[in-house]
Amino acid sequence: QANALAMAVTDKSGGSDVSIGVPSADTMPMGLLAVTLQGPGVVPLGGDFAVAIGMSAAVQSRAGQLTLGYDPKMLEPVGVKPISPGVVKLPFEGGAVPRGARFQVIGTAPGRTNVTVQDVEMIDSGGFALSVDLPAPVSVEVKP
Numbered sequence: 001q002a003n004a005l006a007m008a009v010t011d012k013s014g015g016s017d018v019s020i021g022v023p024s025a026d027t028m029p030m031g032l033l034a035v036t037l038q039g040p041g042v043v044p045l046g047g048d049f050a051v052a053i054g055m056s057a058a059v060q061s062r063a064g065q066l067t068l069g070y071d072p073k074m075l076e077p078v079g080v081k082p083i084s085p086g087v088v089k090l091p092f093e094g095g096a097v098p099r100g101a102r103f104q105v106i107g108t109a110p111g112r113t114n115v116t117v118q119d120v121e122m123i124d125s126g127g128f129a130l131s132v133d134l135p136a137p138v139s140v141e142v143k144p
Contacts (some may be wrong), residue, residue, distance in 0.1 A: 033130055035066070035097075036116050039138035048078060048104045051115050051138050053090075055097040061130060063123035065091045066098055070115045072144065074107035087118070105142050112141050 003140040019137060036054035043049045053066065070077070072086040080088050090098040105116065114137040 033122070034116050034133040035048050035135050037115070037135040037138050039115060039140055041142045042143055043105055045107070045110065045142055046105055047142050048102055049140065050100045051103045052100045053098050054115075060095070061092075062127070063091075063093045063099075064120065064130075065089050066117060067119040068101055068115060069118045070103060070109075071113045074105065074111065074113040075103040077113070078102035078104050078133045079139055087127075096138040107142060110142050110144055112139060114139050130144075 030051055034056045037051055039051040040049050040052075052064075064090070068077075068088050068090065070086055070088075071083070077088045080090065082088050088101065090101065101115075107113070116137040117134050120132040120134065122132055124130050
């Protein structure tokens with residue numbers, strides 16, 4: 001079954017949206033548990049954007065948390081409180097991995113910034129810790 005997720009990029013004047021697809025579980029090798037992270041390539045100064053988080057469906061998890069890292073001088077998370085500067089944790093239960101996270105560009109100068117999955121902690125239905133492959137960072141260019 002296909003599992004697509006659409007996220008959007010919006011500038012502060014209500015600009016355009018960009019759809020971002022997340023690979024379905026059908027495209028992941030069996031037995032491999034991996035996180036995917038996707039985001040826009042370009043965001044305007046003052047804009048906000050979403051990163052899409054996906055997970056292979058080869059193993060069902062009971063609970064866990066996903067830790068995202070970002071540059072707190074360039075970005076501010078929307079709707080979630082950081083646990084420390086540049087770090088947010090997204091808890092989940094019952095295999096419902098967080099679908100994504102939103103960030104507001106707070107930097108005042110153009111540049112490039114990254115959002116990374118720093119860690120994923122998952123427990124399977126038997127109470128055992130699962131090993132998860134982490135994705136490459138999402139690199140976002142902030143333009144005027």
